[in-house]
Structures are given as C-alpha cells and as structure tokens.
Amino acid sequence: MSxxxxxxxxxxxxxxxxxxxxxxxxxxISHRATGAALAIGTxxxxxxxxxxxxxxxxxxxxxxxxxxxxxxxxxxxxxxxLYFHMCNGIRHMIWDTGRLLEKxxxxxxxxxxxxxxxxxxxxxxxxxxxx
Amino acid sequence: MPQFPEKKRFxxxxxxxxxxxxxxxxxxxxMMQKITAxxxxxxxxxxxxxxxxxxxxxxxxxxxWQAQPLNAILMILLVISVxxxxxxxxxxxxxxxxxxxxxxxxxxxxxxxxxxxxxxxxIFSILKIAFGG
Numbered sequence: 001m002s003x004x005x006x007x008x009x010x011x012x013x014x015x016x017x018x019x020x021x022x023x024x025x026x027x028x029i030s031h032r033a034t035g036a037a038l039a040i041g042t043x044x045x046x047x048x049x050x051x052x053x054x055x056x057x058x059x060x061x062x063x064x065x066x067x068x069x070x071x072x073x074x075x076x077x078x079x080x081x082l083y084f085h086m087c088n089g090i091r092h093m094i095w096d097t098g099r100l101l102e103k104x105x106x107x108x109x110x111x112x113x114x115x116x117x118x119x120x121x122x123x124x125x126x127x128x129x130x131x
Numbered sequence: 132m133p134q135f136p137e138k139k140r141f142x143x144x145x146x147x148x149x150x151x152x153x154x155x156x157x158x159x160x161x162m163m164q165k166i167t168a169x170x171x172x173x174x175x176x177x178x179x180x181x182x183x184x185x186x187x188x189x190x191x192x193x194x195x196w197q198a199q200p201l202n203a204i205l206m207i208l209l210v211i212s213v214x215x216x217x218x219x220x221x222x223x224x225x226x227x228x229x230x231x232x233x234x235x236x237x238x239x240x241x242x243x244x245x246x247x248x249x250x251x252x253x254i255f256s257i258l259k260i261a262f263g264g
Contacts, residue, residue: 036224039217042175043246045182046210046253052197053256056190067187075182082175089168096165128183 023110031088034081041078079124084117160219167216174209194260203261207254214250218243 013019021029051062065071091113094100100109181202185193196202221242229235 032220032224035217035220039221042213042217043249043253045178046213047249049197049206049253049256049260052190052193053259059190059193063187079179082179086172086175090172093165093168124179124183128186131183131186 024106027088027110027113031085031092034085034088037081038078038085041074041081045075045078076121076125080117080121083120083124084113087113087116087120160222164216164219167212167219170208170212171216174205174212177205178209197257197260198263200261203257206257210250210253210257214246218246221246 048062048066051058066075091100091109094109100106181196185196188196197206222239225235225238225242229238
C-alpha cells in the first residue's frame with residue numbers, strides 16, 4: 001500500500017521554499033535588503049566629500065561620475081531605497097507602540113508605505129530634473 | 132544586575148564562565164537604533180534637498196556651501212548618525228546569517244571598525260573643506 005488514502009491537501013509549514021511570502025513579509029525582507037544597500041549607498045554618496053577634500057580635479061571627476069547616466073541611475077535607486085526604508089522605518093516606529101499590527105491594518109499600511117515611497121521618489125526626481 | 136542571595140540561581144556560574152546567555156546589551160542596541168533613526172529622518176531629508184540644490188555645482192560653489200557652519204555641522208551629525216545606524220543594522224544581519232561564532236565575531240568587529248574609520252575620514256574631509264582646504 002504505497003498510495004496515500006487521503007487526497008485532501010495537507011497544510012504546509014511556511015518554509016521559504018514552499019511558501020509564497022505575503023506582502024507584509026516581502027516588505028519586511030525588503031526593509032533589510034534596502035538597509036544593507038543603503039549602508040553602502042549612503043556612505044558612497046558621502047564619500048563625495050573625500051573627493052572634494054582631495055582637491056578640484058578629484059571633485060570634478062566625482063561630479064562627472066555623479067551626473068553621468070550610471071551615476072544618475074545609482075542615485076535614483078539610492079533615493080528609492082532610502083524613501084522605502086524611511087517610510088517603512090516610520091511604520092516600524094508605530095509598530096513599536098503596539099499599533100497597526102492587526103492583519104487587515106498591516107496590509108493596508110503596506111500600500112500606504114509603498115505609495116508614500118513612490119510619491120516621495122517621484123517628486124524628488126521631478127524637482128531634481130526641473131530645478 | 133540585582134543580586135538575590137536568598138534565591139538559589141542554577142546555571143549562573145557555568146553560564147558566566149562559558150559566556151552564554153544574554154549580554155544585557157539588547158536594550159541599548161534597540162534604543163540607539165531608534166534614536167539614530169529619528170535623527171536620520173530630518174538629516175537625510177536635508178541631504179537630499181542639498182544634493183538636488185548642488186547638482187552640477189562647481190568646485191568653488193560646493194566649497195562655499197560646505198564652508199557655511201550650519202551645513203558643515205549638519206553634515207557631520209548626519210555622518211555620525213547614519214554610520215552608527217548602518218553599523219547596528221549590519222551587526223543584526225551578521226548575527227542572523229553567520230552561524231560560525233569566530234567568523235561572526237570577526238565580521239562584527241570588522242564592520243564596527245570599518246564604519247568608524249569611514250566616518251572619521253568623511254568628517255575630516257568636511258572639516259578640511261570647511262576650514263579652507
């Protein structure tokens with residue numbers, strides 16, 4: 001007797017390989033991923049000062065890098081990651097007070113965080129490109 | 132840590148000898164993460180505003196902007212707060228994913244030194260520009 005008697009689907013444990021992460025979980029791991037990326041990215045942005053302190057030639061090279069297409073794409077991704085991490089970080093602060101933790105409100109807050117991050121990124125780049 | 136001599140405390144000595152159990156640094160880590168997060172918020176918004184304002188600026192324009200006391204002070208505060216926050220986050224990630232104890236300790240110490248060194252270098256650069264190169 002090798003075939004199982006029941007065809008009813010048994011519940012699976014929420015292991016990463018067999019479980020589709022809900023949005024709240026995706027937001028959680030994205031918070032960590034953007035945090036790790038920002039640790040490098042923000043210090044990369046701030047190392048602009050190292051170039052400026054070294055003199056005018058290195059400053060010009062750094063500014064040319066920052067205004068190049070690759071530099072602009074990097075800055076765009078940096079700003080998007082930053083705004084996401086910032087908005088989700090504010091939600092973490094609210095979570096710390098015991099609010100927004102219920103399933104329904106947590107899901108709604110996901111969309112608020114994503115929308116806020118998109119709006120902030122878009123308006124920053126609108127200002128940057130039209131300044 | 133309060134002492135309770137009337138209570139028998141099992142495992143206490145072997146736990147201390149082996150260095151296991153809570154180090155009682157968790158609250159400080161959490162609190163500093165929150166405090167630097169609160170500080171990062173206005174400082175980073177100001178950084179983005181400054182980057183937008185200074186895009187394509189010449190060397191002279193940049194140096195003039197950076198030499199203003201308020202800009203230099205805010206930038207130094209930003210470097211301290213951001214590097215501290217980044218270091219705490221990096222430590223948590225290391226603690227979660229590196230299971231080898233020796234490697235984990237080495238990585239945490241390395242990250243600590245890296246972020247301190249980088250912050251020192253950037254702060255020195257800011258001061259050098261502010262005090263006239």
